[in-house]
Amino acid sequence: MPTGALERMVCGLVPSKHHIALREPGSQALCHEECFTQDGFDGPYTIMYHRGRPHTQRATAAAHGWTAFAPAAAGAARGLGKRHYLSGQLERRGGAPCDARVPLLGNADVVLAVAFPDAADPVYVANADGDELLYVHQGGGLLRTQLGDVEFGAGDYVYIPRALVYRLLPGAGPQHWLSIEGAGGLGLPAQWRNPAGQLRMDAPYCHRDFKKPVFVAPRDEGLRGLVVKRGGVWSGFEYEASPLDLVGWDGSVYPWAFPILCFQPRVGLTHLPPTWHGTFAARGALICSFVPRPVDFHPEAVPCPYPHSSPGCDEVLFYCRGNFTSRRGVGPGSMSHHPAGIPHGPHPGAYEASLGSKHTDELAVMLDTTLALQPTAAALAIEDPGYHESFR
Numbered sequence: 001m002p003t004g005a006l007e008r009m010v011c012g013l014v015p016s017k018h019h020i021a022l023r024e025p026g027s028q029a030l031c032h033e034e035c036f037t038q039d040g041f042d043g044p045y046t047i048m049y050h051r052g053r054p055h056t057q058r059a060t061a062a063a064h065g066w067t068a069f070a071p072a073a074a075g076a077a078r079g080l081g082k083r084h085y086l087s088g089q090l091e092r093r094g095g096a097p098c099d100a101r102v103p104l105l106g107n108a109d110v111v112l113a114v115a116f117p118d119a120a121d122p123v124y125v126a127n128a129d130g131d132e133l134l135y136v137h138q139g140g141g142l143l144r145t146q147l148g149d150v151e152f153g154a155g156d157y158v159y160i161p162r163a164l165v166y167r168l169l170p171g172a173g174p175q176h177w178l179s180i181e182g183a184g185g186l187g188l189p190a191q192w193r194n195p196a197g198q199l200r201m202d203a204p205y206c207h208r209d210f211k212k213p214v215f216v217a218p219r220d221e222g223l224r225g226l227v228v229k230r231g232g233v234w235s236g237f238e239y240e241a242s243p244l245d246l247v248g249w250d251g252s253v254y255p256w257a258f259p260i261l262c263f264q265p266r267v268g269l270t271h272l273p274p275t276w277h278g279t280f281a282a283r284g285a286l287i288c289s290f291v292p293r294p295v296d297f298h299p300e301a302v303p304c305p306y307p308h309s310s311p312g313c314d315e316v317l318f319y320c321r322g323n324f325t326s327r328r329g330v331g332p333g334s335m336s337h338h339p340a341g342i343p344h345g346p347h348p349g350a351y352e353a354s355l356g357s358k359h360t361d362e363l364a365v366m367l368d369t370t371l372a373l374q375p376t377a378a379a380l381a382i383e384d385p386g387y388h389e390s391f392r
Helices: 073-077
Strands: 009-012 032-037 045-050 058-060 083-086 102-106 110-115 124-127 131-138 140-145 148-153 156-160 166-170 176-182 225-230 233-238 246-251 256-259 278-282 285-290 314-321 334-338 363-369
Touching (some): 110 363, 131 148, 148 156, 148 256
Parallel strands (some): 124 225
Antiparallel strands (some): 009 246, 032 045, 045 246, 058 233, 083 334, 102 110, 110 176, 124 166, 131 176, 140 148, 156 256, 225 233, 314 334, 314 363
């Protein structure tokens, strides 16, 4: 199972050993230990210490929650084709992040959505269906969790572990986020870790690049509502007291942010395949970061990506900024979807025009998925109908 776990953190007050009594100084009240685990009890974990009992929520109606992924029947009926979705043309419904996400593509492993939030979450949220990875194309804000706050800005990936209680508070100004939900876990590819779990010395990033949560002592925001997503269905709950009542925690499962420009790209004598740009892994998916970089340095290299067939995976590119040498007609917020089964490659003229290039300033997020991605009705409504024929 892919995991987003990094090195262990220790924050606040914790006892000297797991599963023994902890009392705050000057208090006789016993703190309540909560084990927050992944992969049953076999994977990475964090242990939290609450002032109150963390498991006494009262069931209520779910007043919030984004729309569940539902493939459009027309999407399967139309057959294969190169697709282009203009996410910036979606209606900017605004609202809180917990309501604002619009799913566009998905399968049993991952769901891709976009959001244009303009208000803070009015309730706490826990996604028990999967880990979440947000890419902040525009905007920024604050991720507030029981484990602490993570500030994020434009160009940041934001990781939220499955079922962690959180709120998102967008900052001022326009927001445009890409959301990736990984049903089978999401984290750092195994090839970038050594046997001890550290990021390898030759990995394209290091532990110092990740913005970790800043722990805040127990506090009360005055909110008691919680919505939990499980099986695509939202359930509502109400806390007796603030869930932000931790006096301390330690472990390796926690939220973080990673700036895409901290990714260290590889450059080769000739063109390297996208796997060298692999940044995060999920069950059935690899997430890559294409960042500004020098290009191939063989005197006869063709820097433009070669046409290729990948019968084992679909490819999605979310374009952020820069000059995309292999494509025309795409811009910030564009999402191209090239399905398995038919070759794809650069637009006419791009292959030849790339000869002699020394640098690319493209910035994009890419996903390769093992299972076929299906569009939603919202995706079909923003599709570029001429994209497939534009390669002729």
